[in-house]
Amino acid sequence: MKKLFYILILFLLFGCNSNNNSEIGINPLPNFDAMWDYQYPDSTETAFNNILKGLKDSAENSYDAEYQAELLTQIARAQGLQGNFIQAHATLDSVRNMLNKNMKKGSIRYLLERGRVFNSSGEWEVSKPLFLRAYEYGVENNLDVYTLDAAHMMGIVEPPDKQLDWNLKALKIAEETSDTNCKGWLEPLYNNIGWTYHDLSKFDQALVYFQKGFNWREESGDENGARIAKWTIGRCLRSLKKIDEALRIQIEILTEIEEKKLPEDGYVFEELAELYSLKNNNELAKKNFNLAYEELSKDKWIVINQADRLSRLKKLGDQ
Numbered sequence: 001m002k003k004l005f006y007i008l009i010l011f012l013l014f015g016c017n018s019n020n021n022s023e024i025g026i027n028p029l030p031n032f033d034a035m036w037d038y039q040y041p042d043s044t045e046t047a048f049n050n051i052l053k054g055l056k057d058s059a060e061n062s063y064d065a066e067y068q069a070e071l072l073t074q075i076a077r078a079q080g081l082q083g084n085f086i087q088a089h090a091t092l093d094s095v096r097n098m099l100n101k102n103m104k105k106g107s108i109r110y111l112l113e114r115g116r117v118f119n120s121s122g123e124w125e126v127s128k129p130l131f132l133r134a135y136e137y138g139v140e141n142n143l144d145v146y147t148l149d150a151a152h153m154m155g156i157v158e159p160p161d162k163q164l165d166w167n168l169k170a171l172k173i174a175e176e177t178s179d180t181n182c183k184g185w186l187e188p189l190y191n192n193i194g195w196t197y198h199d200l201s202k203f204d205q206a207l208v209y210f211q212k213g214f215n216w217r218e219e220s221g222d223e224n225g226a227r228i229a230k231w232t233i234g235r236c237l238r239s240l241k242k243i244d245e246a247l248r249i250q251i252e253i254l255t256e257i258e259e260k261k262l263p264e265d266g267y268v269f270e271e272l273a274e275l276y277s278l279k280n281n282n283e284l285a286k287k288n289f290n291l292a293y294e295e296l297s298k299d300k301w302i303v304i305n306q307a308d309r310l311s312r313l314k315k316l317g318d319q
Contacts, residue, residue, distance in 0.1 A: 266295025
């Protein structure tokens with residue numbers, strides 16, 4: 001679940017992109033940022049490629065070149081989220097060849113997505129200078145929404161003792177900017193700051209930010225986001241050794257998933273397994289470890305980057 005925030009949703013997740021690409025040229029062009037579905041990068045890539053094909057097939061060919069460059073950065077992002085890193089870099093190479101000094105948004109988005117592809121492929125040290133350049137470029141050119149994104153990514157790739165400063169920089173932009181597109185960053189930042197405190201074993205502070213994130217999601221009517229944010233509260237309560245409270249929350253989430261016939265969630269099963277194990281309920285722990293393995297082993301990122309985690313789940317589920 002933490003990976004979901006830090007890499008995907010994180011990633012970013014949510015209503016934070018500029019919508020200035022909705023009308024360029026004579027005819028309105030699609031606002032591709034609003035079409036993102038981070039849970040399904042494959043279908044998102046297809047949708048973006050259809051837009052790109054429409055541009056190339058246009059008899060007028062009157063679109064803004066920067067629009068195409070920005071669109072290609074998001075195609076690369078979708079490719080990276082699917083683990084197609086070579087393809088993503090090739091797409092970004094084509095963007096690099098298109099850019100000029102007047103394409104400010106295209107340039108910063110190129111830096112961000114090149115960094116994200118490196119980070120997703122495990123080359124986070126290579127990604128760090130790209131995110132830093134994006135942050136500095138955004139400050140110089142008053143591109144708040146992308147400056148915020150860059151600070152947020154620096155808060156992911158830096159070690160824990162530096163993450164907090166970057167996330168607080170991003171939060172300051174989100175809270176103070178006049179760009180309403182930044183407001184959707186508040187919950188992901190609450191989440192990231194919460195995880196940073198959690199990684200530093202400052203669980204009480206972490207819980208404060210996880211609760212802020214949950215409240216923001218509930219107030220905005222985002223049921224799926226609220227459910228994920230609720231999971232983080234439960235996870236933090238386990239770290240605080242409040243096992244019964246944590247278990248109650250995870251059971252509530254599981255019940256909601258079942259009642260609404262939502263897709264099964266391996267992160268919920270995994271957390272239930274850990275909690276039942278702490279309560280010495282070996283039968284339910286084993287059952288949930290097994291369910292967690294079945295679901296999380298379908299996640300390509302976890303298979304590539306967290307093989308030990310899957311191996312442990314399988315072992316505990318088979319006992």
